[in-house]
Amino acid sequence: MIENNSLHRRSFLKGLNSAQLNAISLAAEEVTYEKGTLVFADDAPANMLCILLEGGVDLFYVTEGQDGKLRELVVGEINPDEAFGLSALTEPHVYRAAARAARRSRVLTIDAVKLRALCAGDLQLAYQLALRVAETAMDRLYSTQIMLAAEAI
Amino acid sequence: MIENNSLHRRSFLKGLNSAQLNAISLAAEEVTYEKGTLVFADDAPANMLCILLEGGVDLFYVTEGQDGKLRELVVGEINPDEAFGLSALTEPHVYRAAARAARRSRVLTIDAVKLRALCAGDLQLAYQLALRVAETAMDRLYSTQIMLAAEAI
Secondary structure (H helix, E strand, C coil), X not given: CCCXXXXXXXXXXXXXXXXXXXXHHCCEEEEEECCCCEEECCCCECCEEEEEEECCEEXXXXXXXXXXXXXXXXXXXXXXXXXXXXXXXXCCCXXXXXXXXXXXXXXXXXXXXXXXXXXXCXXXXXXXXXXXXXXXXXXXXXXXXXXXXXXXX | CCCHHHHHHCHHHCCCXXXXXXXXXXXXXXXXXXXXXXXXXXXXXXXEEEEEEECCEEEEEEEECCCCCEEXXXXXXXXXXXXXXXXXXXXXXXXXXXXXXXXXXXXXEEEHHHHHHHHHCCHHHHHHHHHHHHHHHXXXXXXXXXXXXXXXX
């Protein structure tokens, strides 16, 4: 668990009341990842929702290039106060990209099984978090579309 | 309004009960767009949520190329049964891309002001729709990231 009083400052957790933040704090930990460390792999069960506190995290895929060699392609960059691992809150709860610390990073990790159990018993919490996932995914979709458009020019 | 009994078949409206579908049907219309017709412009107020029934819709931006000429860049393609205009359900309720019928298309349009009023009075409905927006945006983000990765190879 972590101190409850640090959670209310996180954008992703805005709109939650102190009882909800307190319940989440009991399911949360602060983890430091050294530069180059994998936070989670793609196709793995999405067992934690993450909020970056400090540092930087890259989201990436491993794909096969035309030369047959495996290449890592960064498809997103996470900045402090941004949430990632959003698949923890959407079916089928499997990460779609891998995440790695681009530099030494402090990450708030929230146990997804416990978080989903909290949501199952608190519709207002479930709604607020679903809305945050929607907003975050829409923002990320928009910036990814801009990157794609820039590639095409 | 449209016939309530056609709404329960739409993936985006799954999980809603018949009273909720009935309320939505009163705020919905079926509109046919001829090929090349604009469904909505980017930066416009997101005053309708759309579900494609038949045909095809392109999402696009207008950007300035290196030669100074304006170019339209398609950043997404909508297929039948898919929802678009998701900004109708996320703040600040402004479309981020434009949508145009790629061919003659039948679209279910739901009045966003009425839909948001229904959500304000029915937390379960608000939750279900927020979850659908989250899932749809995550799916679209994933396929856009794949397109971006393919450009980079």
